Amino acid sequence: MESDSQAIAVRNLIKTYRVEQRREGRLGWLRSFVTPNYQYIRALDGISFTIPPGEVVGLLGPNGAGKSTTVKIVAGIMYPNEGEVRVLARDPHRQRIQNAREIGVLFGQRSQLIDELPAIDSFQYLRAVYRIPQSEFQQRLDELTEVLELGPLLGQPVRTLSSGQRTRCDVAATFLHRPRVVFLDEPTVGLDVEAKQSIRRFIASMRDLHGVAVILTTHDLADIEELCERVILIDKGRVVYDGSLRRLINRFAASKAVQVEASASAQQMIKQTVQTHWPDATVELLGSMIRVSGLADAGGATDVARALLSLSEVGNLTITEPRVEEVIRNVFREGGIDEPSA
Amino acid sequence: MNRVRDVLMPCWGAVIAFLKVGLAMRFNFFMSLLVTLVASWVLVSVWRIIHGGSTTVQGVFGEQELVTYVIVAQVVNLARMGWINRNIVYRSLRHVRTGLIALDLARPIDLQVLRYVEWAAVFVVDLLLVAVPVWLVWYVSGSLALPASPVDAVFFFVSVALAWFVMCGIHFLVSLLIVWTYDEIGLLMVRTAIQEFFGGTLIPLALMPAPLAVLAAIMPFQAVVYTPVSIYLGRLQGQELIFALGLQAAWGVALLLAGRWLWGRAAPKLEIQGG
Numbered sequence: 174m175e176s177d178s179q180a181i182a183v184r185n186l187i188k189t190y191r192v193e194q195r196r197e198g199r200l201g202w203l204r205s206f207v208t209p210n211y212q213y214i215r216a217l218d219g220i221s222f223t224i225p226p227g228e229v230v231g232l233l234g235p236n237g238a239g240k241s242t243t244v245k246i247v248a249g250i251m252y253p254n255e256g257e258v259r260v261l262a263r264d265p266h267r268q269r270i271q272n273a274r275e276i277g278v279l280f281g282q283r284s285q286l287i288d289e290l291p292a293i294d295s296f297q298y299l300r301a302v303y304r305i306p307q308s309e310f311q312q313r314l315d316e317l318t319e320v321l322e323l324g325p326l327l328g329q330p331v332r333t334l335s336s337g338q339r340t341r342c343d344v345a346a347t348f349l350h351r352p353r354v355v356f357l358d359e360p361t362v363g364l365d366v367e368a369k370q371s372i373r374r375f376i377a378s379m380r381d382l383h384g385v386a387v388i389l390t391t392h393d394l395a396d397i398e399e400l401c402e403r404v405i406l407i408d409k410g411r412v413v414y415d416g417s418l419r420r421l422i423n424r425f426a427a428s429k430a431v432q433v434e435a436s437a438s439a440q441q442m443i444k445q446t447v448q449t450h451w452p453d454a455t456v457e458l459l460g461s462m463i464r465v466s467g468l469a470d471a472g473g474a475t476d477v478a479r480a481l482l483s484l485s486e487v488g489n490l491t492i493t494e495p496r497v498e499e500v501i502r503n504v505f506r507e508g509g510i511d512e513p514s515a
Numbered sequence: 516m517n518r519v520r521d522v523l524m525p526c527w528g529a530v531i532a533f534l535k536v537g538l539a540m541r542f543n544f545f546m547s548l549l550v551t552l553v554a555s556w557v558l559v560s561v562w563r564i565i566h567g568g569s570t571t572v573q574g575v576f577g578e579q580e581l582v583t584y585v586i587v588a589q590v591v592n593l594a595r596m597g598w599i600n601r602n603i604v605y606r607s608l609r610h611v612r613t614g615l616i617a618l619d620l621a622r623p624i625d626l627q628v629l630r631y632v633e634w635a636a637v638f639v640v641d642l643l644l645v646a647v648p649v650w651l652v653w654y655v656s657g658s659l660a661l662p663a664s665p666v667d668a669v670f671f672f673v674s675v676a677l678a679w680f681v682m683c684g685i686h687f688l689v690s691l692l693i694v695w696t697y698d699e700i701g702l703l704m705v706r707t708a709i710q711e712f713f714g715g716t717l718i719p720l721a722l723m724p725a726p727l728a729v730l731a732a733i734m735p736f737q738a739v740v741y742t743p744v745s746i747y748l749g750r751l752q753g754q755e756l757i758f759a760l761g762l763q764a765a766w767g768v769a770l771l772l773a774g775r776w777l778w779g780r781a782a783p784k785l786e787i788q789g790g
Contacts, residue, residue, distance in 0.1 A: 290535050
């Protein structure tokens with residue numbers, strides 16, 4: 174592959190799962206017991222992309238789109254049926270062990286720490302497994318402890334930590350051996366705003382200081398907005414968009430959203446007006462504000478704004494950028510983009 | 516020198532981590548101790564009833580020897596549903612089924628090496644905290660004979676170490692079958708049942724009728740229990756003893772290779788679904 178200078182290069186990945194399917198009919202459960210019915214589901218249907226060193230790329234898609242499957246294959250954990258993967262110019266399946274030395278993984282739903290033991294024991298285990306010299310280990314651990322505020326957590330059995338505390342320890346475990354490529358699968362799932370912030374800051378600093386390449390999958394689009402200039406959208410096992418986040422927003426959300434302060438009665442009126450004239454738009458009530466988004470085109474926002482201002486009992490009006498969430502929702506609602514790559 | 520260190524450092528790390536895991540399971544030991552004591556008491560009672568005061572069973576075992584056999588077999592029974600099987604081996608099976616194995620595979624260490632090393636660590640803990648206390652309880656109660664001679668005692672320990680090596684091979688193969696069967700408890704129960712019977716834990720193989728004895732002889736399970744216990748009793752001497760130890764080692768290597776081969780086939784089949 175000409176892509177040896179890339180941190181990650183993936184070409185035409187295909188992965189099929191065998192999934193049991195309940196038979197139809199009244200006694201389907203019984204017939205399924207005797208003769209199970211399997212179906213083959215194509216989780217990945219020709220995924221290709223490359224990621225250079227030092228880039229954090231967001232991998233987005235609805236549930237079951239193939240995000241986690243992609244991550245597991247690129248990390249060398251699961252094998253594809255077809256296709257080629259290179260991580261730092263290595264085949265992560267043929268050279269799993271050499272590859273594993275250079276990568277870090279974090280599965281937000283599954284802890285990599287040894288449940289029964291305090292986190293410090295897991296770190297010491299990782300020190301041996303990655304053969305980190307003692308002095309370096311101590312220095313990195315001190316750094317991580319400070320940045321992620323692990324101090325009091327290190328000596329406590331992992332199973333007694335809260336999910337936010339555990340995730341912070343997991344993040345430290347992921348970066349302890351200074352990986353050059355990192356896979357973060359929902360690193361901020363189930364965390365409070367502050368914990369999310371500290372983890373995002375930490376990921377950004379690893380990218381900036383050490384040129385780590387990161388694939389980040391998440392359902393929290395604030396993670397993406399803060400960390401990624403580039404996103405890859407996948408749906409039904411295919412890449413439907415690969416390019417800059419900004420461009421995606423500009424292209425896909427030509428519309429702006431309109432936000433206006435309004436009294437309760439005015440809010441009702443606005444809602445009705447919008448629903449009559451712009452049936453595709455989404456109306457949300459946010460306290461004393463009302464937000465209208467998902468308008469078909471740029472002109473739409475101006476029209477809505479004009480209409481709202483003509484109503485009485487309307488205060489401050491702002492035309493804002495759409496939220497990434499709305500953009501993504503639009504992309505998937507419309508079944509992807511015609512020209513897949515940017 | 517550095518290469519040796521490169522290989523040993525991760526293994527040593529895993530040994531230490533699993534020694535700690537073993538020692539963190541305080542309550543599991545008491546249960547294991549209890550299970551092993553009860554199981555050996557039941558078997559001793561059964562055999563005393565069968566024996567019924569006659570001098571030998573089928574002309575093979577005297578009462579004291581039979582009781583010693585049954586107890587030592589329980590002590591070295593690595594297949595017992597004690598904490599190793601209920602926690603550590605079960606854990607490696609569950610890792611495969613639930614996808615936690617993804618994290619083992621993200622580490623720069625061979626999966627088979629990692630498992631053998633983990634099991635070595637917990638085996639040492641089990642030996643010290645379950646096997647030796649059970650042996651002591653029976654010894655103090657006066658039911659148990661010492662090893663036939665000091666030399667037999669030494670060979671007995673060699674044989675127990677080899678038995679552990681064979682057991683790791685069995686554990687590893689069973690832990691891979693989960694890729695096809697998806698039922699860790701069931702798999703462990705079947706293995707324990709087969710192993711306890713054909714390994715000579717319940718009935719000394721010398722008392723089995725010919726077809727069963729032949730079947731037991733060609734399976735690896737006798738290398739885990741029957742061989743070390745026979746050495747303890749001094750029933751294997753000279754060439755026979757060397758042959759038995761060699762057979763254990765051969766089984767260990769054969770199972771190791773079989774495990775490598777099967778893992779090579781299982782790894783590409785591994786489906787880790789879900790987040």
